[in-house]
Amino acid sequence: MHPLLSLGVFWLLPLALMLEEDSPLDCVPRRSVPYHRDNAHLFREEGVFNYSTMLLREDLDLLVLGAREAVYALDLNDISKKHASVKWEVTQEQKDECRNKGKDPETECLNYIRILHKTEDNRMYVCGTNAFDPECDYMSYTDGELTLEKKAEDGKGKCPFDPFQRYASIMVDNDLYSATSMNFLGSEPILMRSSPVSIRTEFKSSWLNEPNFVSMAQMPESDKSEEGDDDKVYLFFSETAVECDCYNKLVVSRVARVCKGDLGGQRTLQKKWTSFLKTRMDCPVLESQLPYIIQDTYRWCDPQQHWKHCYFFAIFTPQSDTSDLSAVCAYRVSDISRVFEEGKYKSPVPVETSFVKWVMYSGDVPVPRPGACINNEARKAGINQTLDLPDRTLQFIKDRPLMDQAIQPIGRKPLLVRRGATFTRIIVNQVQAADGEKYHVMFIGTEEGTVLKAVNYDGEMFIIEEVQLFQPPESIKILQFSNVTGQLYAGSDYGAAQVPLATCERSLSCMDCVLARDPYCGWDKTDGKCVSVSDSQRELIQSVKAGDASLCPDADPVKPMNQFIWPGGNLKLSCPSPSNLAETSWERDNRLLTPSTRFQLLRDGLLILNASANDAGQYRCVSVERSKTDEYTSTVAEYHVTVDPKGYGRGGQPLFPQAQTDGPSVAGLQAVVALLVVGLVALLAWNFYKGHLPLPWNCGKNRAQPQGTHDKEAQSSTVTHQDAVRPALAENKPLVSGTDNNGRNNNHTGGEAAFNAAGENDAPEVSLQFIDDESEI
Ligand SMILES: *[C@@H]1O[C@H](CO)[C@@H](O)[C@H](O)[C@H]1NC(C)=O
Ligand SMILES: *[C@@H]1O[C@H](CO)[C@@H](O)[C@H](O)[C@H]1NC(C)=O
Ligand SMILES: *[C@@H]1O[C@H](CO)[C@@H](O)[C@H](O)[C@H]1NC(C)=O
Ligand SMILES: *[C@@H]1O[C@H](CO)[C@@H](O)[C@H](O)[C@H]1NC(C)=O
Numbered sequence: 001m002h003p004l005l006s007l008g009v010f011w012l013l014p015l016a017l018m019l020e021e022d023s024p025l026d027c028v029p030r031r032s033v034p035y036h037r038d039n040a041h042l043f044r045e046e047g048v049f050n051y052s053t054m055l056l057r058e059d060l061d062l063l064v065l066g067a068r069e070a071v072y073a074l075d076l077n078d079i080s081k082k083h084a085s086v087k088w089e090v091t092q093e094q095k096d097e098c099r100n101k102g103k104d105p106e107t108e109c110l111n112y113i114r115i116l117h118k119t120e121d122n123r124m125y126v127c128g129t130n131a132f133d134p135e136c137d138y139m140s141y142t143d144g145e146l147t148l149e150k151k152a153e154d155g156k157g158k159c160p161f162d163p164f165q166r167y168a169s170i171m172v173d174n175d176l177y178s179a180t181s182m183n184f185l186g187s188e189p190i191l192m193r194s195s196p197v198s199i200r201t202e203f204k205s206s207w208l209n210e211p212n213f214v215s216m217a218q219m220p221e222s223d224k225s226e227e228g229d230d231d232k233v234y235l236f237f238s239e240t241a242v243e244c245d246c247y248n249k250l251v252v253s254r255v256a257r258v259c260k261g262d263l264g265g266q267r268t269l270q271k272k273w274t275s276f277l278k279t280r281m282d283c284p285v286l287e288s289q290l291p292y293i294i295q296d297t298y299r300w301c302d303p304q305q306h307w308k309h310c311y312f313f314a315i316f317t318p319q320s321d322t323s324d325l326s327a328v329c330a331y332r333v334s335d336i337s338r339v340f341e342e343g344k345y346k347s348p349v350p351v352e353t354s355f356v357k358w359v360m361y362s363g364d365v366p367v368p369r370p371g372a373c374i375n376n377e378a379r380k381a382g383i384n385q386t387l388d389l390p391d392r393t394l395q396f397i398k399d400r401p402l403m404d405q406a407i408q409p410i411g412r413k414p415l416l417v418r419r420g421a422t423f424t425r426i427i428v429n430q431v432q433a434a435d436g437e438k439y440h441v442m443f444i445g446t447e448e449g450t451v452l453k454a455v456n457y458d459g460e461m462f463i464i465e466e467v468q469l470f471q472p473p474e475s476i477k478i479l480q481f482s483n484v485t486g487q488l489y490a491g492s493d494y495g496a497a498q499v500p501l502a503t504c505e506r507s508l509s510c511m512d513c514v515l516a517r518d519p520y521c522g523w524d525k526t527d528g529k530c531v532s533v534s535d536s537q538r539e540l541i542q543s544v545k546a547g548d549a550s551l552c553p554d555a556d557p558v559k560p561m562n563q564f565i566w567p568g569g570n571l572k573l574s575c576p577s578p579s580n581l582a583e584t585s586w587e588r589d590n591r592l593l594t595p596s597t598r599f600q601l602l603r604d605g606l607l608i609l610n611a612s613a614n615d616a617g618q619y620r621c622v623s624v625e626r627s628k629t630d631e632y633t634s635t636v637a638e639y640h641v642t643v644d645p646k647g648y649g650r651g652g653q654p655l656f657p658q659a660q661t662d663g664p665s666v667a668g669l670q671a672v673v674a675l676l677v678v679g680l681v682a683l684l685a686w687n688f689y690k691g692h693l694p695l696p697w698n699c700g701k702n703r704a705q706p707q708g709t710h711d712k713e714a715q716s717s718t719v720t721h722q723d724a725v726r727p728a729l730a731e732n733k734p735l736v737s738g739t740d741n742n743g744r745n746n747n748h749t750g751g752e753a754a755f756n757a758a759g760e761n762d763a764p765e766v767s768l769q770f771i772d773d774e775s776e777i
Contacts, residue, residue, distance in 0.1 A: 125137075
């Protein structure tokens with residue numbers, strides 16, 4: 001073989017494999033919608049921050065919004081309309097006390113509303129951190145007024161002390177289930193039910209080990225249960241893995257559940273859960289072997305179907321900062337409940353010096369099954385409530401609340417992976433598309449203040465759009481959905497926003513409407529509009545799975561616009577492409593225009609610098625978008641450019657419209673300013689072009705590239721130039737935890753070497769390899 005050829009095979013083959021493997025790994029939003037006041041109804045009050053707790057009161061047409069030291073009752077149909085508000089501020093005395101305990105008076109010693117639930121008598125239960133001394137109260141909405149009853153109930157164990165600590169809560173049958181820390185130091189995590197008999201978790205690291213609580217959901221599992229099962233409450237969180245056979249801390253994602261009817265044990269586990277079982281939840285993202293960390297979940301149930309057909313959608317972010325991927329995984333509730341009902345337990349086994357290994361328990365399991373709810377079989381044996389459970393069962397579960405088998409997502413892989421945006425919250429809505437099929441549409445809030453709208457079409461990830469809701473970009477702290485108004489509600493530190501699920505009017509052409517592949521939208525040929533599928537009686541053009549726009553009528557020809565240049569002048573011809581997945585190119589007099597220092601391709605147009613008379617002609621901006629079925633070309637803009645030899649700006653179109661005024665007295669000054677600005681823009685553009693500065697829109701396709709890369713991009717339409725390079729960079733970086741390990745555990749040389757070797761190529765799979773059986777020790 002020719003030496004160069006073999007070199008080529010050796011170097012290019014892995015690259016090609018990497019590209020191929022990576023192309024489905026993450027995806028880019030097709031459309032990016034920058035911040036605009038009209039994107040959403042916004043609510044915010046001057047001087048009030050942290051709008052991060054919400055309660056939908058569809059019965060009252062209200063969105064109840066909890067912020068720092070205040071609660072608002074907003075119009076559910078338009079949250080910019082405030083109906084009522086109530087302040088709940090800490091007193092100076094409380095603030096002083098909090099400060100004396102070493103907390104920051106400006107950030108920590110305030111009352112952050114954390115819990116808002118509806119009670120059975122139509123009032124609301126509300127808790128706040130109350131200057132590191134959590135307190136709860138009842139609140140009612142009557143005659144257009146929000147009133148706090150000033151009951152001053154102790155909020156310990158219900159609401160966190162620390163406003164920066166994560167927590168979860170849910171109200172079921174008027175009982176509050178809360179997962180938070182119950183002391184000032186934040187070192188006593190519990191899952192608690194506040195009821196006449198309060199039940200909580202044991203303080204043991206095998207139960208909860210430095211957890212970060214994420215969310216809770218209930219499941220009506222007694223419904224049509226042949227076994228006479230009880231309803232359950234699920235808790236999602238992440239924690240340091242006790243079972244990890246590794247030297248450094250490893251965080252894993254968990255789902256735990258308890259039975260609603262649990263009353264605790266008689267002697268063992270008195271006033272503690274007898275039904276607390278937990279297990280690991282996996283969301284395997286190809287790039288990393290370190291487990292991803294759960295951040296939020298959404299319970300999705302078809303109202304017409306049994307609970308066994310419900311799903312949990314969950315978002316995950318990486319555990320180390322070597323990766324900037326976020327992912328969504330979906331789980332069947334039936335898969336989770338099967339593991340708890342039939343799965344094996346993990347059991348601690350002491351080995352060597354004070355070291356405990358967690359292995360699968362293969363001994364006898366007591367009856368009734370530890371952690372199970374009271375069911376018909378138990379009742380038959382005379383056990384009517386958890387208080388009747390035998391000590392053997394209780395002692396077993398007290399020592400072994402962890403299941404052996406982890407929960408795998410549907411399809412054993414994520415539904416969506418996105419690079420460069422950190423997911424914070426998720427809502428899922430089901431919609432019936434024009435093809436009669438139902439699709440799950442994911443709405444995902446990010447740390448960058450955007451909401452993504454995404455679908456997984458038979459394994460293909462597709463992000464329809466990304467909308468900037470808040471300016472400045474503020475992390476989305478909460479997302480809620482009302483099926484009564486069909487609207488999404490988002491909260492951030494800065495304010496709250498309300499957005500519709502479908503914004504079809506963003507597509508102005510049939511091709512854009514169809515290539516958007518939005519199951520909510522279709523093209524109405526009669527009206528020539530992109531409209532909502534549910535609002536239309538007509539047959540619409542839509543092709544969500546294939547993106548087949550061939551049925552679209554021919555677009556109206558673009559009307560050419562007149563533009564003037566003058567020798568030595570500059571001109572920008574704009575061409576706003578509707579899609580990040582499209583490539584735009586320019587033609588002059590029907591010939592492809594080659595970018596050069598004088599003709600610069602911008603993301604949204606063409607910049608002609610230092611024009612000459614030869615630059616006159618017919619300019620056309622053409623956008624090419626590939627879908628699964630075909631390649632679609634459309635003319636976005638067309639310009640008729642002529643030379644105006646006399647004028648500096650007279651009748652011509654300078655780069656910046658605001659510099660264009662006819663007043664002769666300011667013309668000279670304007671010319672100078674315009675020249676300066678043009679120079680600056682040219683410098684910037686040159687830098688972008690040369691790659692000295694990162695392009696801010698680089699999450700999408702980098703279309704400011706000079707020619708030559710187009711062919712490569714054609715082959716991997718979902719991988720941008722940058723995306724293809726980054727995983728390689730990330731993998732060469734040593735793992736943070738790996739280096740940490742070096743310092744701390746010098747005595748475990750053998751294991752450490754193995755761990756580091758694995759860590760080198762980002763695959764410390766060791767960390768999750770548990771010994772499968774007791775017999776292996
Ligand atoms: C509350 O909002 C402020 C202002 O945006 C922010 O700096 C702070 O981190 C927020 N506090 C919490 C507990 O989220
Ligand atoms: C359990 O309930 C059944 C029927 O409700 C009753 O006959 C039985 O005595 C109860 N058993 C105990 C141990 O309380
Ligand atoms: C909204 O959802 C709830 C439960 O999730 C359901 O009971 C109710 O019927 C739904 N309402 C509408 C208008 O779909
Ligand atoms: C503009 O172009 C002319 C020739 O067309 C050239 O002489 C001149 O140096 C150019 N100016 C700049 C700033 O590049």
